[in-house]
Amino acid sequence: MDANGFYGQWGGAYIPEVLYQTFQDLKAEYSRCRRDPAFWEEYLELMSTYSCRPTPLTYAENLTRHFGGAQIYIKREDLNHTGAHKANNVMGQGLLVKRMGKKRVIAETGAGQHGMATATMAAKFGLDCTIYMGEEDVLRQRPNVFWMEKMGATVVPVKDGSRTLKDAINEAFRDWVTNVDDTHYVFGTACGPAPFPEMVAWFQSIIGIEAAGQIVKYHGKMPAKVYACVGGGSNAMGIFKRFLDDKEDIELVGVEAGGHGADSGAHAIRLSSPDATPGVAQGYKTMFLQDDDGQMNQTHSVAAGLDYVGVSPILTSLWEDKRVRFESATDDEVMQALDLTMKTEGIIPALESAHAFAGAFREVGDLSTDDAIIINQSGRGDKDIFTIAHAFEDPSWEKFIIDRGKEYSKKYSG
Amino acid sequence: MDANGFYGQWGGAYIPEVLYQTFQDLKAEYSRCRRDPAFWEEYLELMSTYSCRPTPLTYAENLTRHFGGAQIYIKREDLNHTGAHKANNVMGQGLLVKRMGKKRVIAETGAGQHGMATATMAAKFGLDCTIYMGEEDVLRQRPNVFWMEKMGATVVPVKDGSRTLKDAINEAFRDWVTNVDDTHYVFGTACGPAPFPEMVAWFQSIIGIEAAGQIVKYHGKMPAKVYACVGGGSNAMGIFKRFLDDKEDIELVGVEAGGHGADSGAHAIRLSSPDATPGVAQGYKTMFLQDDDGQMNQTHSVAAGLDYVGVSPILTSLWEDKRVRFESATDDEVMQALDLTMKTEGIIPALESAHAFAGAFREVGDLSTDDAIIINQSGRGDKDIFTIAHAFEDPSWEKFIIDRGKEYSKKYSG
């Protein structure tokens, strides 16, 4: 990152003047934290006592046998408190907020995962908390909303635009410019204005640091390839960062949301399809899915957390430099990968994470059995019951919901 | 345990003759495992790579401040793979099954938690799997059923008796006597015929072994008291065992399901109310909630996993010896404890575990601030969304379910 927050031509901080000073303060505090080894120690201590870091690296013996290629290892971010890698970022920013003395946090959320994590952190640190969530997502992810509220957060449904993640981000910025003095915006992924991409990637880098030690311990050497799904890019940067720094030639693969297919227009492929073009929005410059005028497009993915128009400027720069390869997986491929992983390993990846599995499954059979790959399981899928049971069109589930609905209807009508 | 599986007068193995030889084999294999340090090593390795052991011991700073008494620490079994302590037992029995060369496992489940864990283990170890679940519980816990099926298990709704946990146990025994040669019955708690209580408690003892090391590290000395909820008794025995062995005077408190109150008849209090009497059922002797003829009673708890007529014979013996104190918490107290824990710590205990919290909250304020207590959080509550949102009568949740139900109804009618 250069002084203005750019990675090559990507990134920056395209922010309203009201926020300028806050960003100066944030950058200053962040750089103090990076220079202070005690801060990282405190972070590790928090993550090992409140969440369960280090998270395991699981050898997927049955999947390995199934594909007959490289040894498959799964990095288990699903075992974090709140069920996803999002906790790493949020708890780190929580420590920062404490140092800055702010009393309130806000966050955007798509799938609800980052909102859950932020509400959790706010409860733990005694902060006021408001979560912005696209109205569409509030409807899709009601269980997460319920838990956020139970943890004391206010969840605001955002009714503007496409009523999804990007609109929640805009709305969070609107809150921030209004309440900038006492409020910190806990950005949820490695996007947004600098220093967020760098800072989020830093907190998430704990994933790759652990994984590198673990794979050498279990497999005896570094992996041939590392796979991660790419929404905003935080879990991908989290696991990639340590391997990027490595001299060995480790291939890093980001898997984007192929939705109904790369040619369908209904996807969220920013880097591995020609549909995206350079742009500046939501405070940073990256490849966006936008029309010729620069208006953002609708995107689609079965995984709410990947359904985003932009992508981390750090990843865009690595893509341009060909240091990270990008692929996509369609909704259908993802459901198949999920099914196989549940049945063979007893592990339920989040729909987001299942993209990384699908991307890896396509290639792993071609690799040597001497090699290993790591798949980053960014989260657990049981949070997605409403989406997954729906996508599988499970008749018992549908009947269960119908019956419950009738029961509640009676209450309101009688 | 004596040679016949008794703890004082409690326990034993009241089993049909068809199972006699299988129990001999099981006892022999189990005792080989106990004598073989490599087995425990293998178990630890599995739990640290597939689940996330050691699970953290979390200092609950805000709850401690709230009550102003002893320092509150929470043992985080909720962070296990599949979300509860049940994984400890199931993965241990899985290793045993592998050694015995059996190809199929069966299990009973109430809340669905043990069924989930067993289905998971079966997927991982490549075993056929059938789960017996009371029809009532199938209806209450549909999400768990969905996941079990997705992991390749067959879930059989049990339509006999009270159609809950005890009936599922009977039905699992019926399966076992039929398919005894190739099938192992993965008993889910520290009950049932010997050697199950002993064996399950052994696998679960990992909780207390870790917790003892952790509390000394963080707090500098052993805790004054340790709290656990008591359904069958496996999580309680799991955390108590290490402290029982200790010479120091650590008070161990088991919290049972008070349901609508000790006087209501609608509860599952076996040891801390006069309602239960000695009996023999489901293969073992303990205190049962039964009528004068020895017919088992209906029980009630907001927590499906505590809603059971019997209790571990090991605990009954410890109760008789006054080595463990038993208390109960009502449904209402439990919902309050849950609410407080979510809001102050950002942690969602399972409804079962919330009983331990409620029990501890009642007393912790009276203790010295120099002392510490440990509460065993046996599982995470987000699995209970249907029960918890229901119990809180959350209107947005109800509306969400009504709308979803209507959507699915349309599909079937149109």
Place this chain on the structure above:
Amino acid sequence: MEQQLRERLAKKDILLMTHIVLGYPSFDVNREVIEQMVANGVDCIEMQIPFSEPMADGPVILKANQDALANGTRVADCFSFAEEIIRQHNIPFLFMTYYNIIFKYGEEAFFKRAADIGMKGFIIPDLPPEMGETFLALADKYNIAPILIFAPTSTDNRMQELATHGRGFIYCVARRGVTGKKSEFGDDFAEYLERCRASTTLPLAVGFGIQSKEDIDALRGKADMAVIGSRTIKLVESEGAEAVGPFIAGLR
């Protein structure tokens, strides 16, 4: 009890034991069914005291247990009814039940009352002899036969050990599983029965899934007594108590 059976065995090549669940569908129907059974030459009847957790029973008997309890059947009623029946009929009667019924009643009190009314034996499927030290001692004291069970999974050693504790006869379950489902009487079964025979001098009863004259014919010469369980319960359910007599008569 063994003596009574041996006397009957002198006259018949195979004896018949039948089974009823007390209070199901009612004591009145029980009474009628027993009359028909005895009138048609049944040699011995096991009367099951219903229990809420009949772990070793299959769907038919399980449901009968539950319905009997739902009808309000109490252990005291079972004793009164048994007392009346034993007075009226001159064949040996047994109680079949689960151990909790006895345990909860008070083990000695239960034995005493049973002996008082002339009960000849107890079949308790969830009480292996290891768990039944006091039970076996009381059986001796009150001269009530503890009927022990052999299973196809029992080793020779185990059978011999069981035989030392058993009285009256040995109940050989025909196969793995619970009551009710049909059993196959093939080579494995024959070998199993030979092992049973070699392990004990007591008469051998064979039960689990015996449904027809063919099944009984297959046992002739190999076993001493055939046990009909779920089959008559289903018969009463579908055709009424009066169908039991002809059915029993047709089995020989």
Place this chain on the structure above:
Amino acid sequence: MEQQLRERLAKKDILLMTHIVLGYPSFDVNREVIEQMVANGVDCIEMQIPFSEPMADGPVILKANQDALANGTRVADCFSFAEEIIRQHNIPFLFMTYYNIIFKYGEEAFFKRAADIGMKGFIIPDLPPEMGETFLALADKYNIAPILIFAPTSTDNRMQELATHGRGFIYCVARRGVTGKKSEFGDDFAEYLERCRASTTLPLAVGFGIQSKEDIDALRGKADMAVIGSRTIKLVESEGAEAVGPFIAGLR
């Protein structure tokens, strides 16, 4: 641009800048509204090219952006319309938009076209000067004023730095927050405006939440130009374009 404003300031104690969202509710209404504004003495108009992510705008302008886009408003249409308007009206016009609209069009192409049609300045709320090196150079080259923004959170140093890059005037946002909500013009505000004045020689425009003659009176003598934004959009929504003239007339 600064020159033009200074000339007007010689004749009036405070200037008025108004705001419209292009294509909302339609270009026809835009045209009518602009006519009324100019006829009633507005000194300067910012025309917002709608953007799908108007991060710094409040609900009223946000909705106007979205509706304009839903109506099919394209950047090319905005240029054509602006060209026509500028030809007809003799006051300075500005484009207000977000940086992506310019970036995507091609920065130089955008400046060139704007200069061709006589556009006087750009207000880009998400482009701080650090991010706008090429933008500022092009502004210079094409003689289009880059209107920079002061906020109450800007330090004195920051204001001075911004002032070195600004041309035409400085847009002082009256408070923290987004467009649309009412601002208070109390002591803090006066102090803030003094700081603004001390940091630059450029004229000061004050915007965000100015709704009435009272608000404007409060600015007289302190600011050089008052900016009316959401207020006229709401007026057109509720009372139609013809209400704009009387409203503007009533502000002085």
